Amino acid sequence: GAGVSQSPSNKVTEKGKDVELRCDPISGHTALYWYRQSLGQGLEFLIYFQGNSAPDKSGLPSDRFSAERTGGSVSTLTIQRTQQEDSAVYLCASSLPRRSYNEQFFGPGTRLTVL
Amino acid sequence: KNEVEQSPQNLTAQEGEFITINCSYSVGISALHWLQQHPGGGIVSLFMLSSGKKKHGRLIATINIQEKHSSLHITASHPRDSAVYICAVLSGSARQLTFGSGTQLTVLP
Numbered sequence: 001g002a003g004v005s006q007s008p009s010n011k012v013t014e015k016g017k018d019v020e021l022r023c024d025p026i027s028g029h030t031a032l033y034w035y036r037q038s039l040g041q042g043l044e045f046l047i048y049f050q051g052n053s054a055p056d057k058s059g060l061p062s063d064r065f066s067a068e069r070t071g072g073s074v075s076t077l078t079i080q081r082t083q084q085e086d087s088a089v090y091l092c093a094s095s096l097p098r099r100s101y102n103e104q105f106f107g108p109g110t111r112l113t114v115l
Numbered sequence: 116k117n118e119v120e121q122s123p124q125n126l127t128a129q130e131g132e133f134i135t136i137n138c139s140y141s142v143g144i145s146a147l148h149w150l151q152q153h154p155g156g157g158i159v160s161l162f163m164l165s166s167g168k169k170k171h172g173r174l175i176a177t178i179n180i181q182e183k184h185s186s187l188h189i190t191a192s193h194p195r196d197s198a199v200y201i202c203a204v205l206s207g208s209a210r211q212l213t214f215g216s217g218t219q220l221t222v223l224p
Binding site for chain 2: 031033035042043044045048050056059091103104105106108109
């Protein structure tokens with residue numbers, strides 16, 4: 001498809017388990033972002049990848065959160081030892097790299113529920 | 116104080132009404148997004164603007180850089196416009212967006 005895709009769409013896990021969330025950006029978009037939207041809260045930035053540069057991890061809430069981007073395309077957000085407060089919708093977005101204010105295109109999100 | 120403030124938080128309108136949602140921000144920005152979030156959670160980018168005004172169908176977005184203010188207008192509103200509308204800014208050298216808390220719009224038939 002032409003848009004940003006994410007998988008799974010829904011994930012239910014038990015407290016303490018690790019989860020992996022996947023994002024496939026739009027082909028050719030070298031900038032990739034992860035955001036989180038907790039219930040009743042606004043969206044918050046987690047991490048940003050731009051090409052081969054070191055990622056901006058300034059939004060990650062704890063060291064249980066990490067993300068990788070392989071081959072400049074697909075990204076995986078990993079949450080280790082999940083906690084109930086990690087329950088949220090995790091959104092991925094991508095954009096073109098060349099200008100500082102390129103429009104971001106969002107994926108449908110992964111709804112994570114930690115029991 | 117949040118960097119991005121939206122008003123109103125909730126808005127209920129009758130079908131056909133003209134709607135305005137406001138966004139004020141306190142930092143210098145390079146661009147501003149208006150996003151629409153459907154009840155299922157998907158987010159669609161409606162506009163990205165750094166100056167002036169943009170129009171798409173019944174939607175109009177304006178921005179006043181000097182006043183650090185943007186508005187999203189919906190003309191001839193329809194129940195299918197019911198959604199959360201989110202203002203987000205791209206500031207300074209940052210590449211990530213800072214989001215407002217959103218405006219829940221409900222358009223009644």
